[in-house]
Amino acid sequence: MASAGPSRRRSDGRKPHEIRPMTIEIGELDRADGSGRFGFGSTSALASCSGPLEVRLNKELPTRATLEISHRPLEGVGATPSRALITTLESIYPSALRLSLYPRSLIQIIVQSLSSSSAPTSSTRRYNESPEIYIDTEPETTERNIWPQPPTQSALPVDKKEKSPNTSYSFSLRAVSINSATLAILDAGSIAMTHLPMAISIALLSNNDGLVVDPTTEEEYNSRARFGFAWSFGKNVSLKEKEKDSSNHMDVDKEEGEEMELIWAESEGNFDKEKFSDALELSKIACRQILSEIRAKLGETLESKRLQ
Amino acid sequence: MSTTLVLPGDSIPLPSSSKSVVLGPGLAASSSRIPAPSSDEAPSVISTKLGLMSSAKGKERSEQFWVEGRSKRYIPAQKDMVLGTIIARHAEGYRVDLGSSQMAQLDGLAFEGATKRSKPNLKVGTLVYARVALANRDMEPEIECFDPNTGKAEGYGELKNGLVVSCSLHLCRHLLNPKFIILPTLAATIPFEIAVGLNGRVWFKTETVSESIALKRVIEGLDSGDIKPEKGDVDRAVKEYLA
Numbered sequence: 001m002a003s004a005g006p007s008r009r010r011s012d013g014r015k016p017h018e019i020r021p022m023t024i025e026i027g028e029l030d031r032a033d034g035s036g037r038f039g040f041g042s043t044s045a046l047a048s049c050s051g052p053l054e055v056r057l058n059k060e061l062p063t064r065a066t067l068e069i070s071h072r073p074l075e076g077v078g079a080t081p082s083r084a085l086i087t088t089l090e091s092i093y094p095s096a097l098r099l100s101l102y103p104r105s106l107i108q109i110i111v112q113s114l115s116s117s118s119a120p121t122s123s124t125r126r127y128n129e130s131p132e133i134y135i136d137t138e139p140e141t142t143e144r145n146i147w148p149q150p151p152t153q154s155a156l157p158v159d160k161k162e163k164s165p166n167t168s169y170s171f172s173l174r175a176v177s178i179n180s181a182t183l184a185i186l187d188a189g190s191i192a193m194t195h196l197p198m199a200i201s202i203a204l205l206s207n208n209d210g211l212v213v214d215p216t217t218e219e220e221y222n223s224r225a226r227f228g229f230a231w232s233f234g235k236n237v238s239l240k241e242k243e244k245d246s247s248n249h250m251d252v253d254k255e256e257g258e259e260m261e262l263i264w265a266e267s268e269g270n271f272d273k274e275k276f277s278d279a280l281e282l283s284k285i286a287c288r289q290i291l292s293e294i295r296a297k298l299g300e301t302l303e304s305k306r307l308q
Numbered sequence: 309m310s311t312t313l314v315l316p317g318d319s320i321p322l323p324s325s326s327k328s329v330v331l332g333p334g335l336a337a338s339s340s341r342i343p344a345p346s347s348d349e350a351p352s353v354i355s356t357k358l359g360l361m362s363s364a365k366g367k368e369r370s371e372q373f374w375v376e377g378r379s380k381r382y383i384p385a386q387k388d389m390v391l392g393t394i395i396a397r398h399a400e401g402y403r404v405d406l407g408s409s410q411m412a413q414l415d416g417l418a419f420e421g422a423t424k425r426s427k428p429n430l431k432v433g434t435l436v437y438a439r440v441a442l443a444n445r446d447m448e449p450e451i452e453c454f455d456p457n458t459g460k461a462e463g464y465g466e467l468k469n470g471l472v473v474s475c476s477l478h479l480c481r482h483l484l485n486p487k488f489i490i491l492p493t494l495a496a497t498i499p500f501e502i503a504v505g506l507n508g509r510v511w512f513k514t515e516t517v518s519e520s521i522a523l524k525r526v527i528e529g530l531d532s533g534d535i536k537p538e539k540g541d542v543d544r545a546v547k548e549y550l551a
Contacts, residue, residue: 027378034379050381052383052408052409054410096316098356102383104409105410186316187378188379188381189359190357190381190382192334192336193317193357194317194356196315196317233317234316234317234318234354235338235352236352294315302359303311307488
Protein backbone atom coordinates (compact mmCIF):
# COMPACT_ATOMS: atom_id res chain seq x y z
CA MET A 1 0.00 0.00 0.00
CA ALA A 2 2.90 2.30 -0.70
CA SER A 3 0.79 4.37 -3.04
CA ALA A 4 -1.91 4.98 -0.44
CA GLY A 5 -0.30 7.78 1.46
CA PRO A 6 -2.27 9.09 4.41
CA SER A 7 -2.19 12.64 3.08
CA ARG A 8 -3.95 11.83 -0.19
CA ARG A 9 -7.61 12.79 -0.35
CA ARG A 10 -10.44 11.13 -2.22
CA SER A 11 -13.01 12.83 -4.41
CA ASP A 12 -15.30 13.48 -1.44
CA GLY A 13 -12.48 14.77 0.73
CA ARG A 14 -12.02 11.64 2.78
CA LYS A 15 -8.71 10.00 3.60
CA PRO A 16 -8.19 6.61 1.92
CA HIS A 17 -8.95 4.66 5.08
CA GLU A 18 -11.72 6.86 6.39
CA ILE A 19 -15.27 5.55 6.65
CA ARG A 20 -18.17 7.78 5.70
CA PRO A 21 -20.29 9.03 8.65
CA MET A 22 -22.32 6.13 9.95
CA THR A 23 -26.06 6.14 10.61
CA ILE A 24 -26.95 3.80 13.45
CA GLU A 25 -30.54 3.66 14.65
CA ILE A 26 -32.52 0.93 16.40
CA GLY A 27 -36.19 0.47 17.15
CA GLU A 28 -37.58 2.70 14.42
CA LEU A 29 -40.22 0.24 13.25
CA ASP A 30 -43.11 -0.07 15.63
CA ARG A 31 -44.68 -3.32 14.55
CA ALA A 32 -41.58 -5.46 14.12
CA ASP A 33 -39.94 -7.00 17.18
CA GLY A 34 -36.70 -5.30 16.33
CA SER A 35 -35.39 -3.03 13.65
CA GLY A 36 -32.17 -1.38 12.72
CA ARG A 37 -31.06 1.22 10.24
CA PHE A 38 -27.44 1.31 9.19
CA GLY A 39 -25.82 3.60 6.68
CA PHE A 40 -22.43 4.62 5.40
CA GLY A 41 -23.13 8.15 4.17
CA SER A 42 -25.94 7.94 1.65
CA THR A 43 -25.78 4.17 1.27
CA SER A 44 -28.15 2.72 3.82
CA ALA A 45 -30.48 -0.15 4.62
CA LEU A 46 -33.28 -0.75 7.08
CA ALA A 47 -33.81 -4.22 8.51
CA SER A 48 -36.42 -5.76 10.70
CA CYS A 49 -36.26 -8.90 12.77
CA SER A 50 -39.18 -10.75 14.31
CA GLY A 51 -39.21 -13.94 16.22
CA PRO A 52 -39.69 -16.53 17.48
CA LEU A 53 -42.98 -16.63 15.58
CA GLU A 54 -45.37 -19.37 14.67
CA VAL A 55 -44.00 -21.33 11.72
CA ARG A 56 -45.84 -22.80 8.78
CA LEU A 57 -46.04 -26.56 9.07
CA ASN A 58 -44.10 -27.25 5.87
CA LYS A 59 -41.20 -25.10 7.03
CA GLU A 60 -41.10 -26.39 10.58
CA LEU A 61 -37.81 -27.88 11.76
CA PRO A 62 -37.97 -30.16 14.80
CA THR A 63 -34.54 -29.28 16.18
CA ARG A 64 -34.05 -25.60 15.44
CA ALA A 65 -35.76 -22.42 14.38
CA THR A 66 -36.41 -21.73 10.72
CA LEU A 67 -34.51 -18.62 9.68
CA GLU A 68 -36.24 -16.74 6.90
CA ILE A 69 -34.33 -13.87 5.36
CA SER A 70 -35.80 -11.69 2.66
CA HIS A 71 -34.49 -8.66 0.89
CA ARG A 72 -36.39 -5.86 -0.80
CA PRO A 73 -34.53 -3.66 -3.24
CA LEU A 74 -35.30 0.05 -3.47
CA GLU A 75 -36.62 -0.24 -7.00
CA GLY A 76 -37.93 -3.15 -9.02
CA VAL A 77 -38.34 -6.67 -7.81
CA GLY A 78 -35.73 -8.78 -6.13
CA ALA A 79 -33.97 -10.74 -8.85
CA THR A 80 -30.65 -12.56 -8.96
CA PRO A 81 -28.61 -9.89 -7.13
CA SER A 82 -31.18 -9.83 -4.38
CA ARG A 83 -31.04 -13.62 -4.14
CA ALA A 84 -27.23 -13.45 -3.99
CA LEU A 85 -27.43 -11.04 -1.07
CA ILE A 86 -29.89 -13.29 0.73
CA THR A 87 -27.53 -16.22 0.26
CA THR A 88 -24.76 -14.15 1.82
CA LEU A 89 -26.95 -13.29 4.79
CA GLU A 90 -28.06 -16.89 5.10
CA SER A 91 -24.47 -18.00 5.32
CA ILE A 92 -23.67 -15.51 8.07
CA TYR A 93 -26.55 -15.55 10.52
CA PRO A 94 -27.27 -19.23 11.30
CA SER A 95 -23.87 -19.50 12.97
CA ALA A 96 -24.25 -16.25 14.89
CA LEU A 97 -27.70 -17.08 16.29
CA ARG A 98 -28.49 -19.95 18.63
CA LEU A 99 -31.32 -21.30 16.53
CA SER A 100 -31.46 -24.59 18.42
CA LEU A 101 -32.93 -22.77 21.42
CA TYR A 102 -36.14 -22.09 19.53
CA PRO A 103 -37.22 -25.32 17.84
CA ARG A 104 -40.35 -25.32 15.70
CA SER A 105 -40.52 -21.58 15.36
CA LEU A 106 -39.77 -18.96 12.77
CA ILE A 107 -37.27 -16.13 12.88
CA GLN A 108 -37.83 -13.61 10.16
CA ILE A 109 -35.34 -11.02 8.95
CA ILE A 110 -36.30 -8.53 6.27
CA VAL A 111 -33.74 -6.15 4.78
CA GLN A 112 -34.97 -3.14 2.86
CA SER A 113 -32.36 -1.35 0.77
CA LEU A 114 -32.64 2.41 0.97
CA SER A 115 -30.15 3.16 -1.78
CA SER A 116 -30.36 2.62 -5.47
CA SER A 117 -28.61 -0.45 -6.76
CA SER A 118 -27.94 0.93 -10.22
CA ALA A 119 -24.74 2.56 -11.38
CA PRO A 120 -24.24 6.06 -10.06
CA THR A 121 -22.96 8.08 -13.02
CA SER A 122 -25.80 10.09 -14.50
CA SER A 123 -28.25 7.28 -14.03
CA THR A 124 -31.22 9.55 -14.64
CA ARG A 125 -29.93 10.67 -17.98
CA ARG A 126 -29.15 7.17 -19.05
CA TYR A 127 -32.57 6.11 -17.98
CA ASN A 128 -34.20 8.79 -20.13
CA GLU A 129 -32.18 7.91 -23.14
CA SER A 130 -32.75 4.21 -23.19
CA PRO A 131 -34.72 2.57 -20.43
CA GLU A 132 -34.21 -0.84 -22.00
CA ILE A 133 -30.53 -0.70 -21.08
CA TYR A 134 -31.59 -2.05 -17.70
CA ILE A 135 -32.59 -5.28 -19.33
CA ASP A 136 -29.68 -7.55 -18.82
CA THR A 137 -28.70 -8.65 -22.32
CA GLU A 138 -25.77 -10.86 -23.11
CA PRO A 139 -23.41 -8.53 -25.03
CA GLU A 140 -23.38 -6.10 -22.11
CA THR A 141 -22.63 -8.75 -19.56
CA THR A 142 -19.66 -10.01 -21.49
CA GLU A 143 -18.34 -6.51 -21.71
CA ARG A 144 -18.78 -5.95 -18.02
CA ASN A 145 -16.60 -8.87 -17.18
CA ILE A 146 -13.56 -7.39 -18.82
CA TRP A 147 -11.30 -6.08 -16.08
CA PRO A 148 -9.33 -3.92 -16.04
CA GLN A 149 -11.34 -1.65 -18.20
CA PRO A 150 -9.79 -0.35 -21.38
CA PRO A 151 -7.98 2.92 -20.54
CA THR A 152 -10.11 4.93 -22.93
CA GLN A 153 -13.14 4.16 -20.87
CA SER A 154 -11.78 4.93 -17.45
CA ALA A 155 -10.21 8.13 -18.70
CA LEU A 156 -13.46 9.45 -20.09
CA PRO A 157 -16.27 9.09 -17.60
CA VAL A 158 -18.70 10.38 -20.23
CA ASP A 159 -18.39 7.10 -22.05
CA LYS A 160 -19.67 5.24 -19.02
CA LYS A 161 -23.10 4.87 -20.52
CA GLU A 162 -21.70 2.32 -22.93
CA LYS A 163 -21.04 0.03 -20.01
CA SER A 164 -23.88 -2.08 -18.78
CA PRO A 165 -25.38 -1.01 -15.48
CA ASN A 166 -24.23 -3.00 -12.50
CA THR A 167 -26.09 -6.24 -12.46
CA SER A 168 -25.15 -6.91 -8.86
CA TYR A 169 -25.41 -4.74 -5.78
CA SER A 170 -22.49 -2.58 -4.82
CA PHE A 171 -20.35 -4.03 -2.07
CA SER A 172 -21.11 -1.11 0.16
CA LEU A 173 -24.84 -1.89 -0.18
CA ARG A 174 -24.14 -5.49 0.76
CA ALA A 175 -22.12 -4.34 3.77
CA VAL A 176 -24.86 -2.02 5.04
CA SER A 177 -27.40 -4.82 4.58
CA ILE A 178 -25.36 -7.10 6.82
CA ASN A 179 -24.82 -4.39 9.41
CA SER A 180 -28.47 -3.36 9.48
CA ALA A 181 -29.57 -6.98 9.91
CA THR A 182 -27.17 -7.28 12.85
CA LEU A 183 -28.66 -4.15 14.41
CA ALA A 184 -32.20 -5.47 13.91
CA ILE A 185 -31.36 -8.73 15.68
CA LEU A 186 -29.71 -6.78 18.49
CA ASP A 187 -32.81 -4.65 18.91
CA ALA A 188 -35.19 -7.61 18.85
CA GLY A 189 -33.27 -9.07 21.79
CA SER A 190 -35.39 -12.21 21.91
CA ILE A 191 -32.98 -14.36 19.92
CA ALA A 192 -29.78 -15.43 21.61
CA MET A 193 -26.72 -14.42 19.65
CA THR A 194 -23.21 -15.57 20.37
CA HIS A 195 -21.24 -13.23 18.19
CA LEU A 196 -21.73 -10.06 16.24
CA PRO A 197 -21.15 -9.82 12.46
CA MET A 198 -19.94 -6.50 11.04
CA ALA A 199 -19.22 -5.86 7.38
CA ILE A 200 -17.23 -3.35 5.32
CA SER A 201 -16.48 -2.86 1.65
CA ILE A 202 -13.09 -2.00 0.20
CA ALA A 203 -12.17 -1.01 -3.35
CA LEU A 204 -8.97 -1.00 -5.30
CA LEU A 205 -9.05 2.14 -7.39
CA SER A 206 -8.17 1.80 -11.03
CA ASN A 207 -5.58 4.53 -11.34
CA ASN A 208 -3.10 2.80 -9.03
CA ASP A 209 -4.26 4.85 -6.09
CA GLY A 210 -4.36 1.84 -3.86
CA LEU A 211 -7.06 0.60 -1.56
CA VAL A 212 -9.85 2.75 -0.22
CA VAL A 213 -12.09 1.74 2.67
CA ASP A 214 -15.87 2.18 2.32
CA PRO A 215 -15.91 3.32 -1.33
CA THR A 216 -18.80 5.38 -2.62
CA THR A 217 -20.88 3.83 -5.39
CA GLU A 218 -18.99 5.97 -7.87
CA GLU A 219 -15.59 4.89 -6.59
CA GLU A 220 -16.71 1.29 -6.73
CA TYR A 221 -17.94 1.74 -10.26
CA ASN A 222 -14.59 3.11 -11.37
CA SER A 223 -12.52 0.66 -9.38
CA ARG A 224 -10.29 -2.12 -10.55
CA ALA A 225 -11.36 -4.55 -7.84
CA ARG A 226 -13.90 -4.60 -5.06
CA PHE A 227 -13.94 -6.56 -1.81
CA GLY A 228 -16.52 -7.19 0.85
CA PHE A 229 -15.56 -8.59 4.23
CA ALA A 230 -17.51 -9.36 7.35
CA TRP A 231 -15.93 -10.09 10.69
CA SER A 232 -17.71 -11.57 13.62
CA PHE A 233 -16.85 -10.36 17.10
CA GLY A 234 -17.28 -12.27 20.31
CA LYS A 235 -15.57 -14.34 22.92
CA ASN A 236 -14.45 -17.75 21.68
CA VAL A 237 -15.50 -17.02 18.12
CA SER A 238 -11.95 -17.41 16.87
CA LEU A 239 -11.00 -20.67 15.23
CA LYS A 240 -7.31 -19.98 15.61
CA GLU A 241 -5.51 -21.84 18.30
CA LYS A 242 -4.59 -19.75 21.24
CA GLU A 243 -1.20 -21.36 21.75
CA LYS A 244 -0.01 -19.94 18.44
CA ASP A 245 -0.28 -16.38 19.62
CA SER A 246 3.27 -15.65 18.61
CA SER A 247 2.37 -14.92 14.98
CA ASN A 248 2.41 -11.26 14.25
CA HIS A 249 -1.17 -10.30 13.49
CA MET A 250 -2.64 -12.44 16.23
CA ASP A 251 -0.84 -10.21 18.68
CA VAL A 252 -2.64 -7.25 17.18
CA ASP A 253 -5.96 -9.00 17.74
CA LYS A 254 -5.10 -9.67 21.34
CA GLU A 255 -4.09 -6.11 22.00
CA GLU A 256 -7.55 -4.91 21.07
CA GLY A 257 -9.06 -7.33 23.54
CA GLU A 258 -11.48 -8.62 20.91
CA GLU A 259 -11.67 -11.96 19.27
CA MET A 260 -12.74 -11.89 15.68
CA GLU A 261 -13.31 -14.33 12.88
CA LEU A 262 -13.76 -13.78 9.16
CA ILE A 263 -17.25 -14.91 8.18
CA TRP A 264 -17.78 -13.37 4.76
CA ALA A 265 -15.35 -12.54 1.99
CA GLU A 266 -16.38 -11.70 -1.53
CA SER A 267 -14.28 -10.04 -4.19
CA GLU A 268 -14.40 -9.28 -7.85
CA GLY A 269 -12.12 -7.59 -10.34
CA ASN A 270 -8.45 -7.70 -11.05
CA PHE A 271 -6.15 -7.93 -8.05
CA ASP A 272 -3.25 -9.97 -6.72
CA LYS A 273 -2.84 -11.87 -3.52
CA GLU A 274 -0.93 -9.06 -1.88
CA LYS A 275 -3.75 -6.58 -2.46
CA PHE A 276 -6.23 -9.07 -1.09
CA SER A 277 -4.33 -9.52 2.16
CA ASP A 278 -3.91 -5.77 2.46
CA ALA A 279 -7.66 -5.35 2.02
CA LEU A 280 -8.28 -8.08 4.59
CA GLU A 281 -6.13 -6.28 7.17
CA LEU A 282 -7.84 -2.97 6.42
CA SER A 283 -11.25 -4.56 6.83
CA LYS A 284 -10.31 -5.76 10.30
CA ILE A 285 -9.50 -2.26 11.45
CA ALA A 286 -12.61 -0.84 9.80
CA CYS A 287 -14.96 -3.44 11.32
CA ARG A 288 -13.49 -2.78 14.76
CA GLN A 289 -14.17 0.88 14.24
CA ILE A 290 -17.79 0.14 13.23
CA LEU A 291 -18.24 -2.02 16.31
CA SER A 292 -16.98 0.65 18.66
CA GLU A 293 -19.22 3.22 16.97
CA ILE A 294 -22.22 0.90 17.39
CA ARG A 295 -21.33 0.27 21.00
CA ALA A 296 -21.17 3.98 21.73
CA LYS A 297 -24.39 4.77 19.88
CA LEU A 298 -26.42 1.93 21.40
CA GLY A 299 -25.14 2.82 24.85
CA GLU A 300 -26.54 6.29 24.39
CA THR A 301 -29.86 5.01 23.06
CA LEU A 302 -30.33 2.54 25.89
CA GLU A 303 -29.31 5.05 28.52
CA SER A 304 -31.89 7.55 27.27
CA LYS A 305 -34.66 4.93 27.46
CA ARG A 306 -33.73 3.61 30.88
CA LEU A 307 -36.58 3.17 33.32
CA GLN A 308 -34.63 3.07 36.56
CA MET B 309 -27.08 -1.77 39.93
CA SER B 310 -24.27 -1.37 37.43
CA THR B 311 -24.89 0.24 34.08
CA THR B 312 -22.52 -1.47 31.67
CA LEU B 313 -23.74 -1.99 28.14
CA VAL B 314 -23.12 -5.47 26.81
CA LEU B 315 -23.34 -6.73 23.25
CA PRO B 316 -23.72 -10.37 22.23
CA GLY B 317 -20.42 -12.17 22.46
CA ASP B 318 -19.00 -9.92 25.17
CA SER B 319 -17.24 -11.79 27.91
CA ILE B 320 -18.78 -11.17 31.33
CA PRO B 321 -16.41 -11.01 34.26
CA LEU B 322 -17.91 -12.80 37.24
CA PRO B 323 -16.75 -12.37 40.81
CA SER B 324 -14.18 -14.97 41.73
CA SER B 325 -15.44 -15.38 45.29
CA SER B 326 -16.86 -18.66 46.52
CA LYS B 327 -20.42 -17.37 46.40
CA SER B 328 -22.69 -19.22 44.05
CA VAL B 329 -23.70 -17.37 40.93
CA VAL B 330 -27.06 -17.58 39.18
CA LEU B 331 -27.07 -16.77 35.48
CA GLY B 332 -30.26 -15.21 34.25
CA PRO B 333 -31.63 -14.30 30.83
CA GLY B 334 -29.15 -13.09 28.26
CA LEU B 335 -26.15 -14.95 29.64
CA ALA B 336 -24.69 -18.24 28.49
CA ALA B 337 -21.60 -20.33 28.97
CA SER B 338 -19.30 -20.38 26.01
CA SER B 339 -16.38 -22.66 25.50
CA SER B 340 -13.71 -22.32 22.89
CA ARG B 341 -14.53 -23.93 19.57
CA ILE B 342 -11.11 -25.57 19.49
CA PRO B 343 -10.86 -28.35 22.04
CA ALA B 344 -7.83 -27.65 24.17
CA PRO B 345 -6.93 -30.86 25.99
CA SER B 346 -4.32 -29.30 28.25
CA SER B 347 -6.36 -26.50 29.78
CA ASP B 348 -9.10 -27.33 32.24
CA GLU B 349 -10.35 -23.80 32.67
CA ALA B 350 -14.05 -23.27 33.19
CA PRO B 351 -16.06 -22.08 30.21
CA SER B 352 -16.35 -18.33 30.11
CA VAL B 353 -19.68 -16.57 30.39
CA ILE B 354 -20.81 -14.45 27.47
CA SER B 355 -23.76 -12.19 26.88
CA THR B 356 -26.23 -13.29 24.20
CA LYS B 357 -28.22 -10.12 23.84
CA LEU B 358 -27.96 -6.38 23.83
CA GLY B 359 -28.73 -4.74 27.13
CA LEU B 360 -27.46 -3.45 30.40
CA MET B 361 -25.68 -5.80 32.77
CA SER B 362 -27.61 -6.14 36.00
CA SER B 363 -26.99 -8.02 39.21
CA ALA B 364 -28.77 -8.53 42.49
CA LYS B 365 -28.42 -10.48 45.69
CA GLY B 366 -30.25 -13.77 45.50
CA LYS B 367 -31.25 -16.39 48.00
CA GLU B 368 -28.69 -18.07 50.27
CA ARG B 369 -25.85 -15.63 49.63
CA SER B 370 -25.89 -16.29 45.91
CA GLU B 371 -25.56 -13.55 43.39
CA GLN B 372 -27.79 -13.23 40.33
CA PHE B 373 -26.71 -11.80 37.02
CA TRP B 374 -28.77 -11.03 33.96
CA VAL B 375 -28.90 -8.75 30.96
CA GLU B 376 -31.69 -6.21 31.07
CA GLY B 377 -32.74 -6.00 27.42
CA ARG B 378 -35.52 -4.30 25.55
CA SER B 379 -37.41 -7.06 23.88
CA LYS B 380 -40.96 -7.11 22.56
CA ARG B 381 -41.35 -10.83 21.89
CA TYR B 382 -42.35 -13.03 24.80
CA ILE B 383 -40.82 -16.43 25.34
CA PRO B 384 -42.81 -18.36 27.97
CA ALA B 385 -41.08 -19.20 31.23
CA GLN B 386 -42.46 -21.15 34.15
CA LYS B 387 -44.20 -19.17 36.94
CA ASP B 388 -44.59 -16.06 34.80
CA MET B 389 -47.85 -14.17 35.12
CA VAL B 390 -49.33 -13.62 31.69
CA LEU B 391 -52.34 -12.07 29.99
CA GLY B 392 -53.80 -14.15 27.19
CA THR B 393 -56.74 -14.11 24.85
CA ILE B 394 -58.77 -17.27 24.30
CA ILE B 395 -58.73 -18.02 20.59
CA ALA B 396 -60.33 -21.48 20.52
CA ARG B 397 -62.07 -23.90 22.81
CA HIS B 398 -62.14 -27.65 22.65
CA ALA B 399 -63.47 -30.50 24.75
CA GLU B 400 -60.75 -30.41 27.41
CA GLY B 401 -59.96 -26.74 27.59
CA TYR B 402 -58.87 -23.67 25.68
CA ARG B 403 -56.14 -22.45 23.36
CA VAL B 404 -54.80 -19.12 24.50
CA ASP B 405 -52.69 -16.59 22.62
CA LEU B 406 -49.88 -15.16 24.74
CA GLY B 407 -47.96 -13.46 21.93
CA SER B 408 -45.32 -16.18 21.86
CA SER B 409 -44.49 -18.51 18.99
CA GLN B 410 -46.97 -21.16 20.08
CA MET B 411 -50.46 -21.07 21.51
CA ALA B 412 -50.72 -21.98 25.17
CA GLN B 413 -53.03 -24.68 26.50
CA LEU B 414 -55.40 -23.83 29.32
CA ASP B 415 -57.06 -26.85 30.85
CA GLY B 416 -60.77 -26.53 31.59
CA LEU B 417 -60.09 -27.75 35.14
CA ALA B 418 -57.24 -25.31 35.83
CA PHE B 419 -59.51 -22.87 37.63
CA GLU B 420 -60.33 -22.35 41.28
CA GLY B 421 -62.93 -24.85 42.41
CA ALA B 422 -63.44 -26.32 38.96
CA THR B 423 -64.73 -29.89 38.83
CA LYS B 424 -65.78 -32.14 35.97
CA ARG B 425 -69.37 -31.11 36.61
CA SER B 426 -68.86 -27.37 36.95
CA LYS B 427 -66.25 -25.85 34.71
CA PRO B 428 -66.07 -22.17 33.85
CA ASN B 429 -67.50 -21.46 30.45
CA LEU B 430 -65.31 -18.95 28.66
CA LYS B 431 -66.06 -17.58 25.22
CA VAL B 432 -63.57 -17.10 22.41
CA GLY B 433 -62.04 -13.64 22.78
CA THR B 434 -62.09 -13.65 26.58
CA LEU B 435 -59.08 -12.20 28.32
CA VAL B 436 -57.58 -14.33 31.09
CA TYR B 437 -54.88 -13.62 33.63
CA ALA B 438 -52.94 -16.81 34.17
CA ARG B 439 -49.74 -18.33 35.41
CA VAL B 440 -47.42 -20.36 33.17
CA ALA B 441 -47.44 -23.90 34.56
CA LEU B 442 -45.22 -25.55 32.00
CA ALA B 443 -42.81 -23.95 29.59
CA ASN B 444 -40.37 -25.95 27.64
CA ARG B 445 -39.03 -25.18 24.24
CA ASP B 446 -40.14 -28.42 22.60
CA MET B 447 -43.72 -28.37 23.85
CA GLU B 448 -46.65 -26.03 23.83
CA PRO B 449 -46.78 -23.96 27.00
CA GLU B 450 -49.48 -24.72 29.55
CA ILE B 451 -51.12 -22.10 31.72
CA GLU B 452 -53.43 -22.26 34.72
CA CYS B 453 -55.78 -19.83 36.41
CA PHE B 454 -55.12 -20.72 40.05
CA ASP B 455 -52.21 -20.94 42.44
CA PRO B 456 -51.28 -24.64 42.79
CA ASN B 457 -50.01 -24.10 46.35
CA THR B 458 -53.25 -22.76 47.73
CA GLY B 459 -55.79 -23.92 45.14
CA LYS B 460 -57.23 -20.41 45.21
CA ALA B 461 -57.65 -18.04 42.29
CA GLU B 462 -55.28 -15.39 43.77
CA GLY B 463 -56.41 -12.87 41.19
CA TYR B 464 -56.05 -15.16 38.20
CA GLY B 465 -58.97 -15.85 35.92
CA GLU B 466 -61.20 -14.05 33.51
CA LEU B 467 -60.82 -10.27 33.26
CA LYS B 468 -64.01 -8.44 32.43
CA ASN B 469 -64.20 -5.00 30.78
CA GLY B 470 -61.17 -2.74 31.01
CA LEU B 471 -58.52 -2.15 28.38
CA VAL B 472 -55.38 -4.03 27.31
CA VAL B 473 -52.30 -2.23 26.05
CA SER B 474 -49.14 -3.79 24.68
CA CYS B 475 -45.77 -2.59 25.81
CA SER B 476 -42.20 -3.83 26.00
CA LEU B 477 -41.45 -6.76 28.30
CA HIS B 478 -38.95 -4.59 30.08
CA LEU B 479 -41.62 -2.05 31.13
CA CYS B 480 -43.88 -4.89 32.33
CA ARG B 481 -41.10 -6.23 34.54
CA HIS B 482 -40.59 -2.79 36.00
CA LEU B 483 -44.31 -2.24 36.64
CA LEU B 484 -44.31 -5.37 38.80
CA ASN B 485 -41.47 -4.04 40.88
CA PRO B 486 -43.03 -2.49 44.02
CA LYS B 487 -40.24 0.11 44.17
CA PHE B 488 -41.05 1.42 40.69
CA ILE B 489 -42.84 4.71 41.34
CA ILE B 490 -45.16 4.83 38.32
CA LEU B 491 -48.14 2.89 39.68
CA PRO B 492 -48.27 4.67 43.08
CA THR B 493 -47.98 8.00 41.27
CA LEU B 494 -50.80 7.17 38.89
CA ALA B 495 -52.98 5.78 41.68
CA ALA B 496 -52.75 9.10 43.50
CA THR B 497 -54.83 10.76 40.77
CA ILE B 498 -56.71 7.96 39.00
CA PRO B 499 -58.32 5.01 40.79
CA PHE B 500 -57.80 1.86 38.73
CA GLU B 501 -57.52 -1.91 38.78
CA ILE B 502 -54.48 -3.32 36.99
CA ALA B 503 -53.09 -6.70 35.88
CA VAL B 504 -49.57 -6.79 34.46
CA GLY B 505 -48.63 -9.74 32.29
CA LEU B 506 -44.98 -10.49 31.77
CA ASN B 507 -45.76 -11.17 28.12
CA GLY B 508 -45.90 -7.47 27.30
CA ARG B 509 -49.55 -6.81 28.02
CA VAL B 510 -51.11 -4.63 30.67
CA TRP B 511 -54.79 -4.64 31.52
CA PHE B 512 -56.48 -1.95 33.55
CA LYS B 513 -59.99 -0.90 34.43
CA THR B 514 -61.03 2.61 35.40
CA GLU B 515 -64.35 4.25 36.05
CA THR B 516 -64.37 6.55 33.04
CA VAL B 517 -63.16 6.21 29.48
CA SER B 518 -61.03 9.35 29.64
CA GLU B 519 -59.09 7.90 32.58
CA SER B 520 -58.46 4.73 30.61
CA ILE B 521 -57.16 6.75 27.70
CA ALA B 522 -54.91 8.77 29.99
CA LEU B 523 -53.45 5.58 31.49
CA LYS B 524 -52.92 4.08 28.06
CA ARG B 525 -51.09 7.18 26.88
CA VAL B 526 -48.89 7.26 29.98
CA ILE B 527 -47.90 3.61 29.51
CA GLU B 528 -47.18 4.11 25.82
CA GLY B 529 -45.26 7.27 26.58
CA LEU B 530 -43.11 5.48 29.15
CA ASP B 531 -42.42 2.72 26.65
CA SER B 532 -41.32 5.04 23.87
CA GLY B 533 -39.24 7.16 26.25
CA ASP B 534 -41.35 10.31 25.77
CA ILE B 535 -42.27 10.32 29.44
CA LYS B 536 -39.47 9.94 31.96
CA PRO B 537 -40.21 7.55 34.82
CA GLU B 538 -40.16 10.34 37.39
CA LYS B 539 -42.95 11.55 39.62
CA GLY B 540 -43.09 15.08 38.23
CA ASP B 541 -43.05 14.00 34.60
CA VAL B 542 -45.80 11.41 35.09
CA ASP B 543 -47.98 13.81 37.08
CA ARG B 544 -47.66 16.44 34.38
CA ALA B 545 -48.55 13.92 31.66
CA VAL B 546 -51.61 12.67 33.55
CA LYS B 547 -52.84 16.22 34.12
CA GLU B 548 -52.41 17.00 30.43
CA TYR B 549 -54.14 13.83 29.23
CA LEU B 550 -57.07 14.19 31.64
CA ALA B 551 -57.71 17.80 30.70
